[in-house]
Amino acid sequence: MNRTWWLVCCIALIGCGAPDDAKKVPQKKVEIPKGPPPAMFKVNFDTSRGLVVVEVHRDWAPRGVDHFWDLLQTGYFDGDRIYRVTQRYAQFGVNGDPSVTSLWSTARIPDDPRKQSNLKGTLTYAQEGPGSRTTQLFFNLQDNTALDKEKFAPIGKVVEGIDVLDHFYSGYGDWPPRGDGPDPAKLQAQGNPYLEARFPRLDYIKKATIQ
Numbered sequence: 713m714n715r716t717w718w719l720v721c722c723i724a725l726i727g728c729g730a731p732d733d734a735k736k737v738p739q740k741k742v743e744i745p746k747g748p749p750p751a752m753f754k755v756n757f758d759t760s761r762g763l764v765v766v767e768v769h770r771d772w773a774p775r776g777v778d779h780f781w782d783l784l785q786t787g788y789f790d791g792d793r794i795y796r797v798t799q800r801y802a803q804f805g806v807n808g809d810p811s812v813t814s815l816w817s818t819a820r821i822p823d824d825p826r827k828q829s830n831l832k833g834t835l836t837y838a839q840e841g842p843g844s845r846t847t848q849l850f851f852n853l854q855d856n857t858a859l860d861k862e863k864f865a866p867i868g869k870v871v872e873g874i875d876v877l878d879h880f881y882s883g884y885g886d887w888p889p890r891g892d893g894p895d896p897a898k899l900q901a902q903g904n905p906y907l908e909a910r911f912p913r914l915d916y917i918k919k920a921t922i923q
Contacts, residue, residue, distance in 0.1 A: 765872035805848035808904035
C-alpha cells in the first residue's frame with residue numbers, strides 16, 4: 713500500500729448517527745505516521761454497548777494490520793454502525809459518509825497467509841475472494857473455524873469486553889436475501905442516513921482509538 717499517497721488525503725469525516733454522541737465527527741487533518749505499526753498494540757472500541765479492547769498482532773497478518781493502522785489514524789471507524797449482526801458475526805467498516813467509503817474502498821490490500829484460527833473474539837477482515845479486503849471487518853461471535861479453510865486471516869483478538877459482543881443488536885438479521893438487514897449497496901451509496909431511517913436500533917462505534 714502506498715502510505716505516502718494517503719498523507720495527501722485530508723479526510724473530512726462526518727458521523728451521521730441518530731444518537732447525539734454519534735451525530736458529528738469533527739473535521740480534522742490527519743497525518744499518517746511513517747513506517748509500520750508496532751508489533752503489537754491495543755485498540756479501544758468505545759461502542760454504544762460498552763468498551764471492547766482488541767489486541768492487534770502484526771505478525772498474524774502484516775498487510776491487514778498495516779491497513780487497519782492507517783484506517784484508525786484517520787478516524788475511519790468513528791460513528792460507523794455495526795450493521796450486520798448474526799449468530800456468527802458482528803460486521804462493521806462502512807463509513808457514515810459515502811464519499812469517505814468510496815475513497816477507501818478502492819484501496820484493496822493483498823492477502824495475508826492465515827496464521828490464527830477464527831475463534832470467538834477474533835477480529836478479521838471481510839472479503840469476497842482473493843485480494844478483496846478493504847475496510848470491512850467482523851468480530852467472530854462464535855468459533856468459526858470453517859473460515860480458516862477459506863483463508864480469512866484474523867488480525868487481533870478481544871482482550872476486554874468480549875461480553876459486549878453478545879449484546880450488539882441483532883434483530884434485523886443478515887443482509888438480503890438471507891435476512892432483513894441493511895442492503896450493503898445502499899449502505900455504501902447512502903451512508904448512515906439510510907441506516908437511521910430504516911435500521912435505527914443498530915449499535916455503533918462511538919470512537920476507535922489506539923492505546
